Amino acid sequence: MFASALTDLWYGFGVAFEPQNIMWCFVGVLVGNMVGVLPGMGPLATISVLLPLTFGIKPVGAILMLSGVFYGAQYGGAICSILLNLPCHPPHAVTCLDGFPLTKQGRGGAALGITVLSSFVGASWGITEMIFLAPVLVRIALEFGPTEICSLMLLGLLAGSTLARGSPLKGIAMTCLGLLLGIVGTDIETGTARFTFGIQSLFDGVELVGLALGLFGIAEFMKSVNQYSDINTRYSNVGLRDLRPTRDELRRAIPAMFRGTIVGSLCSLIPGTGPTIASFIAYAAEKKFSKTPEKFGTGMIEGVASPEASTHSSVQGDFIPTMSLGIPGDAVMALILGALMIQGIVPGPQLIKEHPDIFWGLIASFWIGNIMLVVLNVPLIGLWVKLLMIPYKYLYPSALFFVAIGVYSTNNDMFQVGETVVIGLVGYLLLLLDFHPASILLGFVLGPRLEENFRRSMLISRGDVLVFLERPISAFFLFLCAVLLLAQIYVRLRKPKALAALALAESATGAAKAPAE
Amino acid sequence: MQNLLQKKDFYAGLFMVLLGAGVTLNSTTYKLGTFMHMGPGMFPFMLGIIMMFVGALIFITGVATPLEAGEKILPDSMEWRGWACILAGPLMFILFGVYFGMAAATFMCVFVAALGDKTATIKNSAILAAGITVGGCFLFSYVLKVPFPLFRWGF
Numbered sequence: 001m002f003a004s005a006l007t008d009l010w011y012g013f014g015v016a017f018e019p020q021n022i023m024w025c026f027v028g029v030l031v032g033n034m035v036g037v038l039p040g041m042g043p044l045a046t047i048s049v050l051l052p053l054t055f056g057i058k059p060v061g062a063i064l065m066l067s068g069v070f071y072g073a074q075y076g077g078a079i080c081s082i083l084l085n086l087p088c089h090p091p092h093a094v095t096c097l098d099g100f101p102l103t104k105q106g107r108g109g110a111a112l113g114i115t116v117l118s119s120f121v122g123a124s125w126g127i128t129e130m131i132f133l134a135p136v137l138v139r140i141a142l143e144f145g146p147t148e149i150c151s152l153m154l155l156g157l158l159a160g161s162t163l164a165r166g167s168p169l170k171g172i173a174m175t176c177l178g179l180l181l182g183i184v185g186t187d188i189e190t191g192t193a194r195f196t197f198g199i200q201s202l203f204d205g206v207e208l209v210g211l212a213l214g215l216f217g218i219a220e221f222m223k224s225v226n227q228y229s230d231i232n233t234r235y236s237n238v239g240l241r242d243l244r245p246t247r248d249e250l251r252r253a254i255p256a257m258f259r260g261t262i263v264g265s266l267c268s269l270i271p272g273t274g275p276t277i278a279s280f281i282a283y284a285a286e287k288k289f290s291k292t293p294e295k296f297g298t299g300m301i302e303g304v305a306s307p308e309a310s311t312h313s314s315v316q317g318d319f320i321p322t323m324s325l326g327i328p329g330d331a332v333m334a335l336i337l338g339a340l341m342i343q344g345i346v347p348g349p350q351l352i353k354e355h356p357d358i359f360w361g362l363i364a365s366f367w368i369g370n371i372m373l374v375v376l377n378v379p380l381i382g383l384w385v386k387l388l389m390i391p392y393k394y395l396y397p398s399a400l401f402f403v404a405i406g407v408y409s410t411n412n413d414m415f416q417v418g419e420t421v422v423i424g425l426v427g428y429l430l431l432l433l434d435f436h437p438a439s440i441l442l443g444f445v446l447g448p449r450l451e452e453n454f455r456r457s458m459l460i461s462r463g464d465v466l467v468f469l470e471r472p473i474s475a476f477f478l479f480l481c482a483v484l485l486l487a488q489i490y491v492r493l494r495k496p497k498a499l500a501a502l503a504l505a506e507s508a509t510g511a512a513k514a515p516a517e
Numbered sequence: 518m519q520n521l522l523q524k525k526d527f528y529a530g531l532f533m534v535l536l537g538a539g540v541t542l543n544s545t546t547y548k549l550g551t552f553m554h555m556g557p558g559m560f561p562f563m564l565g566i567i568m569m570f571v572g573a574l575i576f577i578t579g580v581a582t583p584l585e586a587g588e589k590i591l592p593d594s595m596e597w598r599g600w601a602c603i604l605a606g607p608l609m610f611i612l613f614g615v616y617f618g619m620a621a622a623t624f625m626c627v628f629v630a631a632l633g634d635k636t637a638t639i640k641n642s643a644i645l646a647a648g649i650t651v652g653g654c655f656l657f658s659y660v661l662k663v664p665f666p667l668f669r670w671g672f
Contacts, residue, residue, distance in 0.1 A: 056661065169575050173533050176568045180540060180561070187557040192547055194557055195540075218603060223592075225599030226635050393634035397627045397642075398649050400603065404610040404626055405619075405653065409663045414611045421607045428600075432590055433529040451560045463553030 005131050012360025015060065016368055024061040025365045028068025029372050035069075036076025037384045040224050040392055041399070042089040043073040044438070047335050048212035049399060052406035059343040060357050064365045066339050067319075070332060071123070071366075074315065075373055078115045078308060079384055083108055091275040091311040094283045098296060098303030105299050109242025110249055112381065114301055115308045116374050118257040122309035125261045126268070126316020127366045134324040134352065134359070141325050141349035146457040147467055149348075151477035153450045156327035158481050159270075161439040163277065168488050171439050174430070178443020179450070181206050188452065201415040208338040209410045210420040211444060215437040216331075217403040218424025221396045223431055243381060249301045256286055256302035257309045264310030268317020274330040275311040275318070282310035316366065323359055325349060327446070331438035334445040341445070525590055526579020533572025541565030602633030618669040619658060623650045 015021060028050075035046045050069050054062035074089060081092035082099035095115070102111040144152070161171035184195045185205030196202040245253065260282040267278035286306040287293045296303050318329045326347030328334040337347050345355060352359045377384070407420045427437050461467035469475045540561055550556030606626045614622035627649045631642035657663045 053661065167575075169571060169578065170529065173529075173568070173571045173575060176533075176564060176571060177536070179564055180536075180568070183561050183564070187547075190548070190557050192557040194547060194561065195543065218607070221603050222596075222600050225603060225633055226594070226596050393631065393637060394645055396603070397606065397630035397633075397645060400606045400630045401610075401623055401627050401649055401653055404607045405623070405657050405663065405665075408610075408614070408665065409657065409661070412664055414615060417607050417611050417614075421604055425604060432592070433525050433532070435529065454560065455555045458552050458555060463551060465552065 002132075005135065008135075008356065008360050009131055009364065011356065012362075012364035015357045015361030016064065016364035020058075021061050021064055021361060021365070022368065024057060024065040025068045025369050026372060028065035029072040029369050030376065032069030032072025033076045033373065033376065033380075033384070034072075034387065036073030037079050037387045038076075038390060038395055039080055039084060039086050039388065040220070040395060041073070042077060042216075043070055043332055044089075044212070044216040044335070045220060045399075046070075046073040047332065048209070048216050049402045049406060051209055051212065051335070051339055052409050054339065055342065055410065059340070059345055059355070060361050062343055063336070063340060063358055063362055064369075066336055067362060067365070068369045070336065071119075071312075071315070071369060072373060074311070075116075075119060075377070076384070078119070079112060079381075080388065082111050082115065082304070083385065084388060091279040091307070093276075094279045094307040095304055097283070098298070098300045101297070101299035102301065102304065107249075107299065107301075109381075110245040111301065111304045112377075113243040113245050114249065114253045114257075114305050116243075116377055118253070118260065118305045118309035119312045120370050120374060121257045122261045122264055122312035122314075123316050123366065123370050125265055126313040126319075127363060129265055129268075129313075129317055130320050130323075131363060134320050137320065137324040138349045138352050144349070144473070145471075146453040146460065147471050148474045148477070150450065150453045150457055151468055151474040151481075152325065153327060153446050153453070155477045155481050155484075156321070156325075156329070157442060157446060157450075158484055160329055160442045162484060162488055163270075163274075166434065166436045170435050174435050174437060174439035175443040178440035178445075179447040180443075181211065181440065182444045182447025183451070188448070189455065199415075201413055201419075204411075206423075206444070207407070207410060207416050207419070208335075208342065208444070210407050210416045211423055212335055212338075212441060213403045213407055214420040214423025215427040215440060217399065218421065219427030219431055219437065221400060222424065222428040224392065225396065227392075243378060245301070253301045253305040256305040259286065259289065260306030260309035261313045263306070264313030265317055267310070268314040268320070268329075275314045278310045278314035279307035282306045319362075322347075323351060323362070326351065326449070328442060331441040334441045338441075338445045523590065524579050526575050526582075528590065530572050530574075530576025530579055533575060534569050535572075537565045537568030537570075537572055539565075540568060596633075598635070599633040602630050606630030606633075614665070616670075618667050619663075619665045620650055620654055620667045623653050 016025065031050060032043075032046055035041050035049070036043060047066060047069055051066070054065055057065065074091075077089040077092050078095055080086050081096045083103055085096050085100040099108070099111050102108055157175050158172070161175040162168035180195075182205070184202055186193050186203050193203055263282040263285055264275075264278045267281060283303060283306060286302050287296050290296065290300070290302060318333055322328045322333040322337055326337065326349070328337045340347055340358075345351065345358070403420065404417050407416050408414060410416065430437055457467060458465075467474075468478060542565075544558040544561035544565060547558030547561070548556030549558045549562060552559075606629045609629045610622045610626035613625045624646045628642050628646035631637050631645050632639075654667055658665070658667055
């Protein structure tokens with residue numbers, strides 16, 4: 001198994017090093033990093049905006065570029081949060097705690113350097129995990145029938161919606177809304193048009209790009225307009241030479257990095273616990289571990305290294321269920337999976353066998369892309385710092401243009417631009433009611449496959465619903481679902497204090513300021 | 518009662534219940550079928566019921582918990598101008614795109630959206646819009662070859 005994984009990895013490097021693919025990977029990392037640095041553009045918004053650009057590329061190149069955009073944007077977000085105290089992406093909320101004080105002390109550059117290093121360490125571990133775990137998972141998953149897939153999807157949806165930020169009930173509600181949006185359009189089996197209200201353009205369903213750009217583009221702009229006026233760029237004067245951490249900082253940061261990596265990879269094993277939770281746990285663990293816990297929050301380099309490493313290792317871990325089972329853990333993964341589906345590739349356990357170039361090429365490109373990030377950020381840091389100073393009032397109108405033309409170009413249909421505006425307005429209203437629209441995307445991407453597999457398993461079992469409990473693997477997944485729900489209820493009823501503390505920590509870090517997931 | 522109307526969960530729960538009810542009712546207009554041979558209406562029918570249930574739970578927990586201090590549904594500042602301009606931008610894009618082509622659509626979209634900022638002036642917005650128009654049209658029309666004429670007269 002070890003040898004075959006290495007052979008496959010070798011093959012993957014061959015794919016990733018093809019001139020076309022390496023170019024798209026580079027473009028993705030560069031553009032993702034550039035857009036991610038801009039205040040107010042989190043990875044979700046960045047990927048959504050750049051998604052339409054990948055439609056003309058071959059599937060392998062497209063997926064390499066999109067994942068490059070993703071980790072590029074994530075890294076860019078770290079720059080934004082350390083230098084400006086603006087967490088554009090929830091996992092970075094923790095990084096702000098010690099990152100910004102370091103910036104104030106003039107050590108912001110060193111914090112950035114440590115971030116590059118810890119991201120690389122965390123990501124490398126996550127990738128290694130993926131290489132060895134994914135094929136094993138696939139071998140198990142290939143035995144699954146529609147019944148097992150159905151229960152597994154249910155588990156994925158429940159975990160994704162209840163373990164994310166905010167109220168679990170509202171998360172479930174949003175997942176249901178996503179499932180509903182996935183139903184819109186022509187039913188595959190019978191050809192009946194459902195919930196289209198007779199509108200011709202809706203017969204093909206709601207467009208993924210339109211949905212993502214409405215929720216993470218327009219709704220976010222409405223939330224942030226006139227809110228970013230007082231960006232403080234006083235401290236953000238970082239040059240190339242400042243990136244080098246001192247010997248002492250390195251000595252303290254390196255063990256923290258490895259601890260964070262372990263926390264992140266453990267978190268990624270639990271479905272649904274995305275990078276946000278991983279980074280919070282890593283920070284808390286680091287504080288416990290430290291001899292001087294009282295100094296955290298005043299600029300401890302460990303408080304930057306550990307959460308960043310854990311975020312990146314858990315993000316890479318999130319790719320495992322996404323690529324090997326076809327079950328995304330959060331909205332970003334759902335978006336990447338949706339992009340694959342637009343390219344005509346069916347996600348699921350058969351993906352590695354049928355499209356080894358995509359799977360192994362992607363893994364190899366993670367490494368290449370992460371090295372590119374390190375190499376890019378050293379000379380370009382000055383440019384990124386300049387980008388930070390672009391005021392939001394110039395940013396969002398330009399981004400809005402990208403939204404409009406991006407949605408238009410997916411099908412050359414103006415109706416979908418209108419659809420996106422409506423989705424954006426509804427998304428903003430949902431935000432006002434404390435709903436987190438990220439779960440909508442999860443439901444939307446999984447919805448059609450959930451329905452298909454549910455119908456199929458009912459057909460096989462001759463209409464007997466109990467089949468979900470009779471088949472052992474499916475029963476196990478349902479048991480996990482029940483455990484998940486009961487644990488949530490237990491925590492809410494018995495430990496309201498712990499929750500309140502977590503909420504307080506989140507609001508204290510300015511997570512409230514950050515765009516939703 | 519006065520308290521109830523200020524709660525987010527009151528509206529959130531109500532919204533989900535109403536939406537679920539609508540979905541359930543609408544799905545009965547499609548064929549439900551049996552469990553063994555499910556029609557197109559069965560899955561939405563079940564989904565609608567779950568949505569009503571979840572909505573009811575949100576509603577009940579909302580009513581049962583005391584009002585949080587400072588809980589408000591509307592944001593601190595009402596940015597009517599910003600909201601209107603952000604929504605109007607893409608609508609301008611549609612309108613001008615259909616009748617005058619990509620260049621005009623881009624300009625109007627960015628121009629109108631930029632006016633949403635409190636400190637925006639007509640001159641600044643126009644300069645920004647002109648810049649984006651040049652860059653955007655080059656990227657999408659020339660490099661990416663989106664089939665959308667730069668100029669047209671669509672009446």
